[in-house]
Amino acid sequence: MATAEVALVGCEGYESAAGVRRAAAECFRLLGGIGAVVRPGQRVLLKPNLLAAVPAAVPANTHPSVVAAVAELALEAGAEVWIGDSPAFPRLESVCRASGLDQVARRLGVRIVPFRRPVVVPSRAPAVVSAVKVDRAVFEADVVINIPKLKTHRQLGFTAAAKNLYGCMPGKRKAWHHSRIPGDHRFAAFLAAFAATVPASFHLVDAVVAMHRDGPTGGDPLPVGLLVAGCDPFAVDALIARLIHLPDTHDLIGRAARELGPEVTDPERIVVRGLEPGALPEIPFRHAALVGTSFTMPRVLRSAARSFLISRLGRRERR
Helix, strand or coil: CCCEEEEEEECCCCCCHHHHHHHHHHHHHHCCCHHHCCCCCCEEEEEECCCCCCCCCCCCCCCHHHHHHHHHHHHHCCCEEEEEECCCCCCHHHHHHHHCHHHHHHHHCCEEEECCCEEEEECCCCCCCCEEEEEHHHHHCCEEEEECEEEEECCCEEECHHHHHHHHCCCCHHHHHHHHCCCHHHHHHHHHHHHHHCCCCEEEEEEEEEEECCCCCCCEEEEEEEEEEECCHHHHHHHHHHHCCCCHHHCHHHHHHHHHCCCCCCHHHEEEEECCHHHCCCCCCCCCCCCCCCCCHHHHHHHHHHHHHHHHHHHHHHC
16 A cells, blocks of 8 residues: 655744754655755756745745755755746746845845746646646756645635645646636646646645635735645645644545545555654644635636735835
8 A cells, every 4th residue: 555755844933044944954854865856966946836926924925945945955965956936927026026035046046937838748647637738847857846835725725735736837827727627626636637747756835834714815824833745745735634624625636636546645644754743732724715716707807906916015015
């Protein structure tokens, strides 16, 4: 019977860059070390969750200190490092500038790569979808490391490892698929198939400060103090779902992943390294009221306006 290993490591906050780096390094160590993922001379693509042009203190994006920690570990392993994503509405450059990730990239000498070059690739779940469009950078890289943010999600229950991989689809196509694929179950199955197709080698979830109540952009911060990592995105998400007491009604992608078959989603088949889940304090994660996954044009426009307003508020905070 297949099993998957997931690392659970404490990280109290973002204030200490050294502390974040130690926690990220421990995630890799518990799962075989950075050398098991990255080899000298390889091109490593980091895929954070970069959703809104807001300051780092707003938990809408992966915190830049977590991205920096993984980038530093990959650079020390001898890799060339890129940071890439494709926000649906704001430009990637705006998100990086607002969050401070552009400063991280300059300091470390790594390249920020906007996802704008789609290629068609065969799906690994052809019963769900025959082919998907993924950015060319994903395949130009030798290694993809997924660095999501733990957040509640009004359409899909929550977002972590599997959902973040959807950002490897360039541009506005993501919103178009919301409109094209009717029904929450069918859309969740499409996302699970997409996540299974993206060749990410490692997933490290920023749950140091999560977003709950009304994510993925307008929710409230929730200090959780954890990094969660593994090589299987569905196993990582299954452990997180257990930690935040995710209702089955809110586990849309997880349910779809279980139907795909080969992925490890059963908590009984997940081997946890590091902290013992049963010994952790209760996480008071408040789940969003679900609104459905289908996007009508008015809803797309409301979402764009919401992102614009959040970005404007973020600019005011920086002043």
